[in-house]
Amino acid sequence: MAAALRALAAIPFMVNWFDEIWQYLEPAWHLVAGPWVQTWDYRAGLRSWLIPELLAGPMALGHALAPDTTLHLLLVRLTLAALSLVIVGAAVALGLRLSRLHGILAGFVAATWFELVYFAPRALSEPIGLALLMGAIWLLLARRKPGPRQFAVAGLLMGLCFVARIQYAPALLTLAIFTAKKDWRGAWLPLVAGGCGALAIDALANLAMGAVPFRWMIEAARVNILEGRAQAYGTLPLIGYFQLIAWYWVVAITPILLLAWIGAKRYPALLWIALVHLAAHSLIGHKEYRFVLASTALLVILAAIGSAELLRRVPRRRLALATAGTLALWGGTSVALAAGHFRPNWTMEAGLADALDRAGRPPRTCGLALYRPRDTVAGSYALFRRAAPIYVIASPADAARHAGAFDVVVSPREHAGELPSAYARERCSNPGSTQAPGCVLRRTGSCTPDPAAQTLQSWLEASGN
Incomplete structure (x- = not known):
């Protein structure tokens, strides 16, 4: 039992x-x-x-x-x-x-x-x-x-x-x-x-x-x-x-x-x-x-x-x-x-876990962007499962400027509509207590690594997390 x-x-x-x-x-x-x-x-x-x-x-x-x-x-x-x-x-x-x-x-x-x-x-x-x-x-x-x-x-x-x-x-x-x-x-x-x-x-x-x-x-x-x-x-x-x-x-x-x-x-x-x-x-x-x-x-x-x-x-x-x-x-x-x-x-935050899992399911996923992750450390390679870069995107302008670097985005539900139209919404989970992002959006095509885009690791180090 x-x-x-x-x-x-x-x-x-x-x-x-x-x-x-x-x-x-x-x-x-x-x-x-x-x-x-x-x-x-x-x-x-x-x-x-x-x-x-x-x-x-x-x-x-x-x-x-x-x-x-x-x-x-x-x-x-x-x-x-x-x-x-x-x-x-x-x-x-x-x-x-x-x-x-x-x-x-x-x-x-x-x-x-x-x-x-x-x-x-x-x-x-x-x-x-x-x-x-x-x-x-x-x-x-x-x-x-x-x-x-x-x-x-x-x-x-x-x-x-x-x-x-x-x-x-x-x-x-x-x-x-x-x-x-x-x-x-x-x-x-x-x-x-x-x-x-x-x-x-x-x-x-x-x-x-x-x-x-x-x-x-x-x-x-x-x-x-x-x-x-x-x-x-x-x-x-x-x-x-x-x-x-x-x-x-x-x-x-x-x-x-x-x-x-x-x-x-x-x-x-x-x-x-x-x-x-x-x-x-x-x-x-x-x-x-x-x-x-x-x-x-x-x-x-x-x-x-x-x-x-x-x-x-x-x-x-x-x-x-x-x-x-x-x-x-x-x-x-x-x-x-x-x-x-x-x-x-x-x-608790099952939506975030599901979103990161879903983001990494296609074997050819080439880049992940965390859009407006607030103060929650919302990205994880253990959940994403791909060796692709993980970026942090803070605004619609940044999303449009660096869109070629990632083909999948995990975003809070209320901000999902701010992303470029090339990204189609796959699924949105209900937000949890920490309001971690739970919507998955994806575009077709390949990725070109962008050194000007802020990675999750550099974002963590800059914020002291």
């Missing part, structure tokens, strides 16, 4: 957070096919190449099998969806350590909870890091007495989680303290050794790209903390994450938190990990809901375990019916919340 839901979530491609493209899919496409859009964070050297290198495998396979389709993106998303099943497996294992009933409840909720399904196929550091964190939790908390081998493997997973998203460090340290305790030789030593192994893997991945190992960590801290670059993307108050969780969980937040408190009596370490992760991110001004995915996931899993704790008080003759009702209630809550305030996320 978990695999089926995640596969369904992986099929439609939408652009909820542009980081999914610019930080991971676009550099992975660069490794597979060559041309790419290089945003400021890669130019500044504050991104590790490890995740793009890993995603390049399924992307290369999809591109080799069907180069004129988006199979390369689908295989990446299915791979990430498969990785997310670790979260479900860990939840089941944590429950089964207590009883079969706990395993059923925890597994069902982890398999069907709308946020875990939604984020599963996303090429983002948060769900990738969560899967690695839950793998370590599986090894260290779902076993009654993990040995040095389990600590070593868990250390490797925790190190990879840190590399995927260094902001997980407080949560990882909390897990280590609760599980290793004072066992320096049998726990801390293999844990640290495994973590060093993960750092070595990251160092080799960056050396392969000609980057200085670990420089990206230093630059990320310098640019985002000392220079405050992240603050430019918006800030929220200290209680911002509680407000976001309450917005998406609505009235369900109270019973979930109460049930999580009950479940935490069985696994106090999970509650502490969730709270430490939430507190650490709350101290940072720039807040996005996905940043605390680990906290919301652990709270929901704890709430599922708390549900099982309450069901144990039900008389045995009524237990089957009560369990079925509880599962139905959890499933119904997930569906209701997915269709509530969270609903726009399921189709």
Whole structure:
């Protein structure tokens, strides 16, 4: 059931957070096919190449099998969806350590909870890091007495989680303290050794790209903390994450938190990990809901375990019916919340993704123009799939002056009529929340590269994006 839901979530491609493209899919496409859009964070050297290198495998396979389709993106998303099943497996294992009933409840909720399904196929550091964190939790908390081998493997997973998203460090340290305790030789030593192994893997991945190992960590801290670059993307108050969780969980937040408190009596370490992760991110001004995915996931899993704790008080003759009702209630809550305030996320900027895909479908496409893209970075070679130049055109005069350089245009609907009459409209998608362009217009004929036309890369560099 978990695999089926995640596969369904992986099929439609939408652009909820542009980081999914610019930080991971676009550099992975660069490794597979060559041309790419290089945003400021890669130019500044504050991104590790490890995740793009890993995603390049399924992307290369999809591109080799069907180069004129988006199979390369689908295989990446299915791979990430498969990785997310670790979260479900860990939840089941944590429950089964207590009883079969706990395993059923925890597994069902982890398999069907709308946020875990939604984020599963996303090429983002948060769900990738969560899967690695839950793998370590599986090894260290779902076993009654993990040995040095389990600590070593868990250390490797925790190190990879840190590399995927260094902001997980407080949560990882909390897990280590609760599980290793004072066992320096049998726990801390293999844990640290495994973590060093993960750092070595990251160092080799960056050396392969000609980057200085670990420089990206230093630059990320310098640019985002000392220079405050992240603050430019918006800030929220200290209680911002509680407000976001309450917005998406609505009235369900109270019973979930109460049930999580009950479940935490069985696994106090999970509650502490969730709270430490939430507190650490709350101290940072720039807040996005996905940043605390680990906290919301652990709270929901704890709430599922708390549900099982309450069901144990039900008389045995009524237990089957009560369990079925509880599962139905959890499933119904997930569906209701997915269709509530969270609903726009399921189709966020699907029109932009479709427009770029459609623009690159003809094999002979020779040039793409992004017409009036506003402040949204709307072009992507991973979606366009052609080695042709991508230009940014800002006005009708520029469109007429440089029309020979491109044969396809992606434009906002309201400005599509400003383009030269040679460009016929193929399709227009409804604008999304960021108003990214979604109309595709095309002309017949070839292209002549125009050095006077502004490319997307030069436009990004000029605007500091």
